[in-house]
Amino acid sequence: MQLLKDKIVKYGEVLSGNVLKVDSFINQQIDPELTMEIGQQFYRLFKDKNITKIVTIESSGIAFGLATAIAFGNIPLIFAKKHFSVLSNNYYQTNVYSFTKKTNYVVSIEKDFINEQDNILIIDDFLANGNAVIGLVDLVTQAKANVNGIGIVIEKAFQDGHRRVEKLGYHIESLACIERFEDGEIFFR
Amino acid sequence: MQLLKDKIVKYGEVLSGNVLKVDSFINQQIDPELTMEIGQQFYRLFKDKNITKIVTIESSGIAFGLATAIAFGNIPLIFAKKHFSVLSNNYYQTNVYSFTKKTNYVVSIEKDFINEQDNILIIDDFLANGNAVIGLVDLVTQAKANVNGIGIVIEKAFQDGHRRVEKLGYHIESLACIERFEDGEIFFR
Numbered sequence: 001m002q003l004l005k006d007k008i009v010k011y012g013e014v015l016s017g018n019v020l021k022v023d024s025f026i027n028q029q030i031d032p033e034l035t036m037e038i039g040q041q042f043y044r045l046f047k048d049k050n051i052t053k054i055v056t057i058e059s060s061g062i063a064f065g066l067a068t069a070i071a072f073g074n075i076p077l078i079f080a081k082k083h084f085s086v087l088s089n090n091y092y093q094t095n096v097y098s099f100t101k102k103t104n105y106v107v108s109i110e111k112d113f114i115n116e117q118d119n120i121l122i123i124d125d126f127l128a129n130g131n132a133v134i135g136l137v138d139l140v141t142q143a144k145a146n147v148n149g150i151g152i153v154i155e156k157a158f159q160d161g162h163r164r165v166e167k168l169g170y171h172i173e174s175l176a177c178i179e180r181f182e183d184g185e186i187f188f189r
Numbered sequence: 190m191q192l193l194k195d196k197i198v199k200y201g202e203v204l205s206g207n208v209l210k211v212d213s214f215i216n217q218q219i220d221p222e223l224t225m226e227i228g229q230q231f232y233r234l235f236k237d238k239n240i241t242k243i244v245t246i247e248s249s250g251i252a253f254g255l256a257t258a259i260a261f262g263n264i265p266l267i268f269a270k271k272h273f274s275v276l277s278n279n280y281y282q283t284n285v286y287s288f289t290k291k292t293n294y295v296v297s298i299e300k301d302f303i304n305e306q307d308n309i310l311i312i313d314d315f316l317a318n319g320n321a322v323i324g325l326v327d328l329v330t331q332a333k334a335n336v337n338g339i340g341i342v343i344e345k346a347f348q349d350g351h352r353r354v355e356k357l358g359y360h361i362e363s364l365a366c367i368e369r370f371e372d373g374e375i376f377f378r
Contacts, residue, residue, distance in 0.1 A: 024302070028302065032255060032259045032264070032266060058247065058248035059268065062251040062255075063252075066256075074221040076220065078218045109217070110217055
């Protein structure tokens with residue numbers, strides 16, 4: 001998606017440890033026009049997949065999840081929460097290991113919101129090692145719903161998330177796929 | 190806003206401690222149509238206030254903030270993050286006390302995203318004691334920007350947030366204002 005790549009080149013900052021800082025239009029400030037266009041693009045990519053609901057994870061996935069839910073004709077958006085619920089009986093929960101923070105965290109979705117009739121499109125802002133997305137897949141699978149697609153805004157292709165997710169048999173698409181960083185410059189695949 | 194009140198009555202659950210659970214359309218599952226209508230309603234209420242940016246707080250504020258930013262003609266949305274940044278130099282930060290969790294947490298906004306020319310509309314999903322909103326007001330004020338309005342989706346009028354915010358001199362509007370809970374029933378003002 002050219003508009004997105006242009007933004008990444010113009011406003012993204014490459015920090016140490018292969019971190020891409022895109023707070024000015026993805027992770028803290030949101031550009032509504034770009035966000036809605038991203039939703040439209042996910043619709044174009046997955047419109048034949050009989051999607052019934054969008055699933056994402058708080059916080060940065062929510063805006064892109066909402067834009068996608070609107071593009072699909074106002075289907076429900078569910079965002080998984082990064083916390084452990086003591087009411088564990090009412091929630092699907094799974095552990096996700098964060099390489100950035102070097103800790104495990106729990107993500108959860110209330111059981112009422114997904115069921116076995118659902119065809120889910122998972123949306124997230126970033127794909128690196130794939131742990132967050134694989135956690136979301138686990139939640140959807142616990143609900144016996146189908147994961148009919150995975151849409152990623154920015155993928156770091158030099159980490160192994162894409163390979164891991166495809167190996168599980170899922171259809172995954174990224175709107176901007178970064179091959180490498182070199183001297184602070186961003187190279188797309 | 191009648192559509193919102195109807196949803197609250199139909200799907201809201203009153204839990205112990207005057208907690209209103211609206212996870213099925215506000216706090217975990219999002220109804221895109223209702224959400225966009227809420228954005229339109231905030232636009233109608235604040236359209237004469239020369240708003241340049243929307244400020245909200247993660248996570249549940251993001252969807253309503255985005256809907257409002259779209260209704261205002263695609264102005265930027267900024268969501269404050271609930272974490273302390275060690276790069277404190279680049280962030281406006283403030284402490285918020287959570288009565289629910291009985292702890293302080295830090296909310297932060299990167300300095301680049303708000304400046305003294307900005308007229309800010311603060312959006313949040315809930316108003317109870319007002320601490321989160323007053324924290325957002327503090328961040329905007331640190332940036333020397335103007336708080337030209339505060340829009341709340343659901344207000345618990347029996348707690349003192351509204352009074353505290355008005356006392357500070359701000360224009361605040363709530364789309365559904367709950368006067369009391371009684372035997373699990375919800376009474377609006």
